[in-house]
Amino acid sequence: MDVDLTAVRWTKSTYSPENGGNCVEWAPAYASTTGTVPVRDSKSPAGPAMMVSADAFAGLVALARSADL
Template sequence: MERTSRPGLSVVAWRRSSYSNQAGGDCVEVADGFPGAVPVRDSKAPHGPALCFEAASWAAFLGGLRAEHRRS
């Protein structure tokens, strides 16, 4: 089995949700560079824990949010 190097969560570039407000309210941030996984954290607690979701599960979650947004 070949091991690949992945960046640690403390050195990755986090990006904020496009639905976040500029006042620093309820925001989530995600990090790229983790094939097959999506690290997610609370922007109000950047040094707190991050949750890692399987990429397919995260995509399904976003799809559900988009569908709900279109209905409202």
């Protein structure tokens, strides 16, 4: 399924470093209206986005919080 995400407002993860590096962005407004969370690599904003369910995204966040990163 192709989804047009060009007008979506992206938010950088609070776990992403200030200097760039490995950054993940997600679109909370899109998620709140659809129940699907777009996730992308901030270094490649024109690249693909991974679409995950809200439950799957919550699991990813929980994993990131619990991991020794």
